[in-house]
Amino acid sequence: MADEQKPEGSVPPPGSGGEPPKAPQKPAAPAAKPAAAKPAGAAAAGGHAAPPKAPATMAATPWDSPLAHDLKERFPGRVLETSTYLGQNFIVAKPDAVIAVLEYLKLEADFDYLVDITAVDWVKRAERFDLVYILYSFPRNERVRVKTYIPESYKPETAVTVHLGANWLEREVYDMFGIEFAGHPDMRRILLPEEWQGYPLRKDYSIIQQDQTWVRENLEIESGQ
Amino acid sequence: MPDATFLDSTELVLNMGPQHPSTHGVLRVILKLDGEKILGTECVIGYLHRGVEKIAENRTYAQFNPYVDRMDYVAAVSNGLGYCLAVEKILNIEAPPRAQVVRVILTELNRIASHLLWLGTHALDIGAITPVFYCLREREEALKIFEKYCGARLTTHAFRIGGLLYETYDGFEQDIKAFCDWFLPKVDEYEELLTNNRIWVGRLKNVGVLTADECKEYGVTGPVLRAAGVKWDLRKAQPYSGYEKYEFEIPIRQNGDTYDRYLVRMQEMRQSVRIMRQAVDSIPEGPIMGKVGKVIKPAVGEAYVSIEAPKGELGYYIVSDGATQPYRVRVRPPSFVNLQALDRMVRGGLVADVVAVIGTLDIVLGEVDR
Numbered sequence: 347m348a349d350e351q352k353p354e355g356s357v358p359p360p361g362s363g364g365e366p367p368k369a370p371q372k373p374a375a376p377a378a379k380p381a382a383a384k385p386a387g388a389a390a391a392g393g394h395a396a397p398p399k400a401p402a403t404m405a406a407t408p409w410d411s412p413l414a415h416d417l418k419e420r421f422p423g424r425v426l427e428t429s430t431y432l433g434q435n436f437i438v439a440k441p442d443a444v445i446a447v448l449e450y451l452k453l454e455a456d457f458d459y460l461v462d463i464t465a466v467d468w469v470k471r472a473e474r475f476d477l478v479y480i481l482y483s484f485p486r487n488e489r490v491r492v493k494t495y496i497p498e499s500y501k502p503e504t505a506v507t508v509h510l511g512a513n514w515l516e517r518e519v520y521d522m523f524g525i526e527f528a529g530h531p532d533m534r535r536i537l538l539p540e541e542w543q544g545y546p547l548r549k550d551y552s553i554i555q556q557d558q559t560w561v562r563e564n565l566e567i568e569s570g571q
Numbered sequence: 572m573p574d575a576t577f578l579d580s581t582e583l584v585l586n587m588g589p590q591h592p593s594t595h596g597v598l599r600v601i602l603k604l605d606g607e608k609i610l611g612t613e614c615v616i617g618y619l620h621r622g623v624e625k626i627a628e629n630r631t632y633a634q635f636n637p638y639v640d641r642m643d644y645v646a647a648v649s650n651g652l653g654y655c656l657a658v659e660k661i662l663n664i665e666a667p668p669r670a671q672v673v674r675v676i677l678t679e680l681n682r683i684a685s686h687l688l689w690l691g692t693h694a695l696d697i698g699a700i701t702p703v704f705y706c707l708r709e710r711e712e713a714l715k716i717f718e719k720y721c722g723a724r725l726t727t728h729a730f731r732i733g734g735l736l737y738e739t740y741d742g743f744e745q746d747i748k749a750f751c752d753w754f755l756p757k758v759d760e761y762e763e764l765l766t767n768n769r770i771w772v773g774r775l776k777n778v779g780v781l782t783a784d785e786c787k788e789y790g791v792t793g794p795v796l797r798a799a800g801v802k803w804d805l806r807k808a809q810p811y812s813g814y815e816k817y818e819f820e821i822p823i824r825q826n827g828d829t830y831d832r833y834l835v836r837m838q839e840m841r842q843s844v845r846i847m848r849q850a851v852d853s854i855p856e857g858p859i860m861g862k863v864g865k866v867i868k869p870a871v872g873e874a875y876v877s878i879e880a881p882k883g884e885l886g887y888y889i890v891s892d893g894a895t896q897p898y899r900v901r902v903r904p905p906s907f908v909n910l911q912a913l914d915r916m917v918r919g920g921l922v923a924d925v926v927a928v929i930g931t932l933d934i935v936l937g938e939v940d941r
Contacts, residue, residue: 403893404872432660432874458787461877464901466890480875480888480903484787484801487808491875511790514911522624537617537940546625547899553622553629 406431413455413490420450436491441477441502444494448479448508457481457490460509463516465523469549474498475525479505496525504530522547539564582610587925589618595692596936600913600925607921612914616907619940627900632658632867633732635900640726642902643938645688648681648717649880651730656811657876657887658732659861661869669857670734671813676747676850677720677729678812679843683754684713685881685933686836690761693833693930697774702764709757716746733863739854747851751844758840766834775830779916779928782827789912793883793905794835795932799827805879816853817846829931836933868895875903882906882933902941906934 406429414428417437424443429436439447451457459482466476473495482489496502504527505512516527517536524545526533534540543557561569588599597618603611623642627635639654640647652674659665666674691706714724721729721737729735765771781791783799796803804821806814822838824831869891877886883905890899909932916928 405870406872431872432663434874460790461884462875462886462888462901462903464888466899476890478888478901480886484803489875509790510788511908511911514907518907535617537620539617546622551625553625 404431406436409435411435416455417447417450421447434489434491436493438493438495441494441496441500444477444479444492445503445505445508447492448481448505451481451490451492452508455483456485457483457488459484460505460511460515461489463505463512463519465519465525465547467523467547467549471495472497475523477502477519477525501526501528503528506530521545524548585922589615595929595934596939598910598929598934598936598939600929602922602925604922607923609917609920609922609925612917612925614910614913616910616936617940619936621941623941624900624902627897629896631895632869632897635897636730636732637726637728639902640728641937642904642941643685643880643882643885643906643935644725645935646681646685646881647725647727648677648729649685649878649885651728652678652812653876653878653880653885653887655730655732656878657874657889658867658869660876661872661874661889661891662732662863662867664733664861664863666734666812666861667858668813668855670730670859670861672850672854673735673739673859674730674812675814675817676847676854677717677727679847679850680713680716680747680750682843682881683840684710686840687713689836689881689930689933690833693927693933694765694771696926696930697771699765699768699771702761705757705761705764709754712750712753716743716750719743719746731860732867734858734860736860738859744851744854747847751848751851755841755844758837762837766837772830774923774927775833775931776828777826778829778920778924779931780826780828781912781916785912785915786827789915790908791883791912793879793881793909793933794832794839795827795883795909795912797821798824798831798835800825805877805884809877811876811878814846817849819845829927832931866895868893877903880905882935882938883909904938904941906932906936906938907941910934910939 409428409430417425417428421439421443424440425437425447426440427438437447461480461482464478466478468474468476475496477494477496479492480489481492502525504516513532514536516530517532517534519525520527520533521535521537522545535542539560542560544551544555558569561567583604585602585604586599587602589597599615601613601615602609623638626638636651636654639650643650687706687710691703694702717727717729718724719740720743721727781795781799783801786796786799786801800823802821802823807821819842822835822842824835871891871893873888873890875886875888877884884903885905886903888901888903889897892898913928913932917925
């Protein structure tokens with residue numbers, strides 16, 4: 347069938363075998379890294395040979411609904427885009443407007459359930475990260491995503507003031523991407539050890555890279571691979 | 572003020588886990604206590620972190636499929652369903668009807684298996700030794716069906732993007748029907764053992780209460796939310812895989828305590844049997860695999876798809892940059908989000924209640940840590 351083993355790029359899962367796993371072999375050379383990026387441990391970072399494209403190429407269509415109109419009216423110039431793709435609606439807001447939008451959606455539009463917060467690393471883009479808030483409304487039975495584009499140094503405001511559940515979700519985003527949330531009550535790593543260096547879900551963090559110093563000091567082995 | 576004596580109490584910090592038997596995996600909970608009363612808790616998680624989301628970015632869409640089984644490893648079929656549906660969504664295709672019905676049957680069977688493991692271990696934590704033997708005995712029959720279907724019992728990799736790899740085996744329908752007939756009275760048996768048991772009721776009633784508003788505030792879903800009186804189940808709210816065709820109830824309770832969560836899950840097992848019975852009678856003929864190319868290469872875009880897993884809303888947010896490997900896969904894990912509410916549920920309660928509440932949250936650490 348279509349998804350049986352594909353020989354190219356079939357790599358043993360990390361930590362499963364004796365020999366160090368190779369990075370997936372994609373035909374082209376690894377994408378050039380931006381100057382700001384830390385030198386990745388292995389030459390082949392990530393698996394993406396093709397340079398990441400800007401999300402603007404997504405074939406999204408404008409989302410036309412009373413809510414989209416309301417948002418544009420309420421936040422002129424701060425809600426940049428209201429679109430829909432594959433029947434799923436999303437809003438793109440300016441970074442400083444996100445919390446106000448979340449609050450508006452919760453209080454005025456019944457989007458009372460924060461499903462998830464996550465980020466996407468577009469390493470070559472000036473605004474490096476997509477920050478994505480997935481919302482759901484119990485009364486409307488409707489989902490919407492709030493997206494914002496932030497540069498690497500930007501510290502977005504925490505959403506804990508609007509949804510308590512944002513606490514751990516933002517900690518995970520911080521843990522994996524190094525995005526610090528301003529005003530968060532407990533901005534620490536959550537899944538990785540607190541002393542760990544580096545942010546694994548950034549694109550310039552290779553899949554076989556790890557904090558060797560931490561591994562040596564805490565596990566008393568040379569490498570976890 | 573008299574001098575301090577040994578009768579004076581001070582706050583005590585107690586470390587529970589990471590190897591405590593009632594944490595069902597490696598979860599460490601730091602408890603701040605005043606005598607037996609809990610003043611606060613802190614969860615330390617991540618012991619099972621394997622970087623699943625990073626692995627996804629370095630595999631093709633199909634290669635990542637078996638990895639999702641290793642998150643919530645007691646409900647691997649649900650994980651696989653969620654992932655396949657998400658990739659199908661971003662490809663804008665649908666599995667053929669026959670595949671959808673078989674998927675529903677196996678997913679519901681897995682829900683029963685997951686709830687059974689929960690019930691057995693939860694009862695064991697509370698101090699009832701017997702139910703775990705019963706539950707594992709019945710779960711075994713469910714796992715045997717998985718084994719007969721796809722060769723694996725736990726990490727099944729039962730579904731493929733676009734449909735199914737395996738056709739149902741001869742006698743699949745009879746096996747499912749026989750399981751349903753045989754299993755339903757067993758639920759009554761468990762209830763006989765537990766529901767009116769004085770110790771069971773005493774340990775669970777009014778323990779670890781989480782109200783509907785608190786659930787929504789924390790994003791808690793699944794049986795925990797339904798036990799708080801919210802009639803919300805993704806299978807009904809936003810049906811997928813043809814769930815709209817089946818008649819079933821969403822069991823709810825009003826108090827949001829540990830006892831109600833127990834009752835909700837017991838009812839859910841009965842409802843799962845109901846769905847399986849309807850589905851097995853309506854398996855259509857036809858292909859089991861949709862039109863999916865050898866190379867899965869979605870257009871640039873993104874999609875979020877979620878399903879009602881045994882633990883709550885399990886979502887996948889997939890971003891494609893047009894390559895054969897996903898640019899980003901985010902898993903929205905119900906266990907992780909639900910665990911966050913632990914502090915709210917046990918604060919002010921007793922140490923012994925922590926065991927009951929962790930049990931009733933039904934977390935799987937493989938999914939919490941990913």
